[in-house]
Amino acid sequence: MLDDLKYRDGEVSVAGVRVRYRVAGPDNDRTPLVLVHGTAGSVDGHFGYIFPMMAYRQKVIALDWSDTEGATLELADLVAQVRAVIGDAVPVGPVTLLGYSLGACVAAQTAAELPGKVANLILVAGWLKTDTHQQMRNRIWRALRDQDSASITEYMTFCAFSPGFMNMKSLPEMVAAAGMLKMSGFVDRQMDLNTRIDIAEACETITAKTLVIGCTFDMMVPKHHSKQLFGAIEDARYTEIPSGHAVVHERAAELFHHIDMFTRAPGAHPAGTIIPAQKP
Amino acid sequence: MTLHSKIVIIGSGFAGLGMGIQLKRSGRADFVILERAQDVGGTWRDNHYPGVACDVPSHLYSFSYLPKPDWSRVFSPGPEIQAYMRQCAEDEGLMPHIRFGTEMLACRWDEDSALWTIETSQGDYTCNVLITGTGHLADSHMPKIPGIESFPGDLFHSADWNHEVALEGRRIGVVGSGASAIQIIPEMQKVAGELVVFQRSAPYMIPRWDRAFSEGEKRMFRRDPSTVEAMRSEIFWAGEYNFAQRRNVPRFLNEAKAMALGNLERNVADPDLRARLTPNYEVGCKRLLISNAYYPAMCAENTRLEASALAKIEGSTVYGASGESYDLDVLVFATGFEAVRPPFAARVFGREGISLDAHWDKGMQAYDSIAVHGYPNLFIINGPNTGLGHNSVVYIIEAQVNYILEALDHLEQNQVRLFEAAAEAEDAYMDRLQGRAEGTVWLAGGCKSWYVDERSGRLTLVWPDYAHSFRDENGHFHPEGYEMVPGPLAAE
Numbered sequence: 001m002l003d004d005l006k007y008r009d010g011e012v013s014v015a016g017v018r019v020r021y022r023v024a025g026p027d028n029d030r031t032p033l034v035l036v037h038g039t040a041g042s043v044d045g046h047f048g049y050i051f052p053m054m055a056y057r058q059k060v061i062a063l064d065w066s067d068t069e070g071a072t073l074e075l076a077d078l079v080a081q082v083r084a085v086i087g088d089a090v091p092v093g094p095v096t097l098l099g100y101s102l103g104a105c106v107a108a109q110t111a112a113e114l115p116g117k118v119a120n121l122i123l124v125a126g127w128l129k130t131d132t133h134q135q136m137r138n139r140i141w142r143a144l145r146d147q148d149s150a151s152i153t154e155y156m157t158f159c160a161f162s163p164g165f166m167n168m169k170s171l172p173e174m175v176a177a178a179g180m181l182k183m184s185g186f187v188d189r190q191m192d193l194n195t196r197i198d199i200a201e202a203c204e205t206i207t208a209k210t211l212v213i214g215c216t217f218d219m220m221v222p223k224h225h226s227k228q229l230f231g232a233i234e235d236a237r238y239t240e241i242p243s244g245h246a247v248v249h250e251r252a253a254e255l256f257h258h259i260d261m262f263t264r265a266p267g268a269h270p271a272g273t274i275i276p277a278q279k280p
Numbered sequence: 281m282t283l284h285s286k287i288v289i290i291g292s293g294f295a296g297l298g299m300g301i302q303l304k305r306s307g308r309a310d311f312v313i314l315e316r317a318q319d320v321g322g323t324w325r326d327n328h329y330p331g332v333a334c335d336v337p338s339h340l341y342s343f344s345y346l347p348k349p350d351w352s353r354v355f356s357p358g359p360e361i362q363a364y365m366r367q368c369a370e371d372e373g374l375m376p377h378i379r380f381g382t383e384m385l386a387c388r389w390d391e392d393s394a395l396w397t398i399e400t401s402q403g404d405y406t407c408n409v410l411i412t413g414t415g416h417l418a419d420s421h422m423p424k425i426p427g428i429e430s431f432p433g434d435l436f437h438s439a440d441w442n443h444e445v446a447l448e449g450r451r452i453g454v455v456g457s458g459a460s461a462i463q464i465i466p467e468m469q470k471v472a473g474e475l476v477v478f479q480r481s482a483p484y485m486i487p488r489w490d491r492a493f494s495e496g497e498k499r500m501f502r503r504d505p506s507t508v509e510a511m512r513s514e515i516f517w518a519g520e521y522n523f524a525q526r527r528n529v530p531r532f533l534n535e536a537k538a539m540a541l542g543n544l545e546r547n548v549a550d551p552d553l554r555a556r557l558t559p560n561y562e563v564g565c566k567r568l569l570i571s572n573a574y575y576p577a578m579c580a581e582n583t584r585l586e587a588s589a590l591a592k593i594e595g596s597t598v599y600g601a602s603g604e605s606y607d608l609d610v611l612v613f614a615t616g617f618e619a620v621r622p623p624f625a626a627r628v629f630g631r632e633g634i635s636l637d638a639h640w641d642k643g644m645q646a647y648d649s650i651a652v653h654g655y656p657n658l659f660i661i662n663g664p665n666t667g668l669g670h671n672s673v674v675y676i677i678e679a680q681v682n683y684i685l686e687a688l689d690h691l692e693q694n695q696v697r698l699f700e701a702a703a704e705a706e707d708a709y710m711d712r713l714q715g716r717a718e719g720t721v722w723l724a725g726g727c728k729s730w731y732v733d734e735r736s737g738r739l740t741l742v743w744p745d746y747a748h749s750f751r752d753e754n755g756h757f758h759p760e761g762y763e764m765v766p767g768p769l770a771a772e
């Protein structure tokens with residue numbers, strides 16, 4: 001293999017389950033970056049691009065969620081896993097915490113709980129409080145799942161990508177992409193958690209320097225949610241990427257650009273700034 | 281008689297025009313552009329071979345501030361690009377500033393007057409600030425082939441196409457398998473009696489998503505400029521994504537390799553031909569080429585693939601390194617350009633009277649990829665470490681033009697007569713770049729020979745990062761990297 005990216009795997013135990021994480025990249029003047037994936041995701045699935053590319057810039061840590069023992073999955077379970085990984089991988093000094101989708105809700109809650117530790121926060125396509133629009137989508141998903149419908153992965157793919165992106169692909173390509181999605185009991189439990197998110201109060205207490213990234217054509221977590229986060233978090237700045245919810249695939253390089261700029265100089269834009277898109 | 285301008289620009293390609301337009305737009309009129317040829321366009325004026333077109337979609341491969349809603353195709357033909365450039369020069373009132381037929385022969389720095397003297401084929405010029413935009417792919421590379429002078433037929437370089445030469449039904453050899461060759465070969469296959477392609481190494485090739493724009497689309501682009509902007513951004517970030525291949529991340533290399541080899545498999549049925557068209561080096565070593573017409577042309581009845589380099593010529597008999605020989609009437613060299621040692625560098629003499637080319641005896645280098653210690657009051661556009669394998673060069677040029685504009689503002693505001701990149705700043709910049717290049721496809725493993733300057737073992741042509749990072753880092757002037765001498769500007 002030509003690639004020179006070296007990484008190490010770590011593991012911590014929390015509430016009786018083992019949580020695996022991966023570390024790569026050099027120690028330097030940037031704060032270690034911790035990546036939290038979203039629903040039905042994993043390090044490879046959601047950060048296959050961002051993890052290795054950011055690791056050429058700085059230290060990056062990313063974890064895979066583990067299923068829990070409880071009757072239902074709670075936000076607190078996932079927060080505990082993230083806190084455990086941070087404690088294990090970065091015992092001293094601050095971190096920059098990035099969460100994507102449901103991972104953004106987890107990251108925001110974690111930042112509220114660890115005000116000194118989480119110095120910087122990046123919330124990609126996250127939300128404050130589940131709304132009717134999301135509940136409606138989740139309900140259709142639930143029905144397809146209960147019917148054991150083969151269409152469920154295509155429905156998820158349809159919701160995840162922007163029309164513009166999809167139209168650069170062919171229908172067979174999109175169907176093949178849908179075929180890669182795997183359902184599981186753990187995904188069911190995450191989908192259930194998605195219907196019950198409310199971190200409005202916690203967000204009011206976040207002190208981290210925060211970058212909120214909304215996705216213009218997001219049909220799963222429309223950008224008004226990101227605007228709400230931008231409003232709720234004191235030290236937040238906002239930017240938008242013209243993509244669907246699947247921004248980690250659709251506009252991976254543009255997402256990288258925003259993460260790279262923010263982790264290099266988190267305070268470059270004052271709180272309240274709407275950072276314009278770079279016009280090439 | 282010596283003419284003086286505050287600023288002299290050499291070259292009227294995208295670099296020279298982009299610089300001139302922005303000087304004008306910023307209210308600076310005291311400049312001239314020296315151009316050795318008779319028209320603007322640079323690359324796009326000189327490369328008029330059959331099939332010439334851009335490889336970056338036109339809506340991105342154009343000035344960001346001069347969008348053209350009616351590009352005919354996704355990848356427009358070369359003459360359309362040149363016409364666009366001429367239109368830009370005319371609309372922006374640049375033509376009166378351009379001195380055509382004026383070749384820069386030597387630029388000499390005079391420390392006492394803090395002026396550059398420029399000897400040209402049309403008399404001398406002096407200036408306070410010299411800006412080169414002579415291109416990195418402007419001077420043809422002709423390989424030294426034994427017996428080349430004995431070839432009785434027609435022979436020319438792709439960038440110097442001889443349209444007088446009749447091609448219909450003749451035995452044509454095309455030397456090369458790079459970006460120009462793969463555009464030329466399908467055109468030659470259509471007309472040749474027999475076509476022989478000399479291929480030293482097979483390229484990785486992916487499909488080209490080309491098509492004509494409909495009238496309705498062009499009208500949409502005209503009526504709603506935000507649609508052009510959205511498309512530019514889409515093309516740009518899709519290109520940026522591919523930097524992960526350059527960065528050598530296995531997953532993305534494999535993605536590209538699968539796409540290229542799948543394309544080969546779909547288009548070339550004959551297993552023997554397919555084997556000879558399969559690259560024997562890692563994907564990413566060289567630019568991924570894009571074409572839909574190349575493989576079909578290679579499969580055609582009248583095409584023969586010589587999967588070795590052109591080795592020698594004896595009269596009309598042309599030999600591959602394999603020993604195979606062919607009798608040919610026409611020989612086209614699509615063998616690329618002088619890039620490692622750009623010819624302009626041998627003509628620019630700095631404080632010590634040494635040419636840049638001699639100064640760069642260990643390979644090119646420049647602070648912020650734009651200025652060189654020992655060569656005051658000089659900016660080089662598209663010089664060392666500016667090359668991209670994955671996105672639009674015009675984007676890099678715009679970043680450099682912006683840098684120069686900010687520099688000029690700074691010099692004017694602070695009454696600086698002489699500025700020069702500090703040696704330490706230049707070395708530190710190069711060290712940072714080399715550090716960043718470690719582990720990229722350009723330096724790692726089997727690809728080294730393609731990009732590294734053999735004299736220094738360093739990467740001197742390529743910018744080893746994202747294009748957007750170039751703009752982030754080198755799109756703004758950094759006064760801290762320069763030594764500056766205050767005083768009024770000299771004028772002759």
Ligand SMILES: Cc1cc2nc3c(=O)[nH]c(=O)nc-3n(C[C@H](O)[C@H](O)[C@H](O)COP(=O)(O)OP(=O)(O)OC[C@H]3O[C@@H](n4cnc5c(N)ncnc54)[C@H](O)[C@@H]3O)c2cc1C
Nearest residue numbers: 291293294295316322323334335336384414415418672673
């Ligand atoms: C066939 C081909 C296809 C390409 N396709 C793409 C593409 O799709 N996308 C992309 O990003 N890039 C492409 N490129 C790269 C291309 O070179 C750059 O994009 C761009 O055109 C460079 O502009 P420039 O102004 O720096 O140089 P040039 O266009 O080369 O212009 C330099 C000018 O300087 C003049 N000059 C040089 N020396 C002197 C002298 N001593 N005195 C006076 N005048 C002088 C030359 O005559 C010329 O007009 C392509 C290149 C080629 C050859």
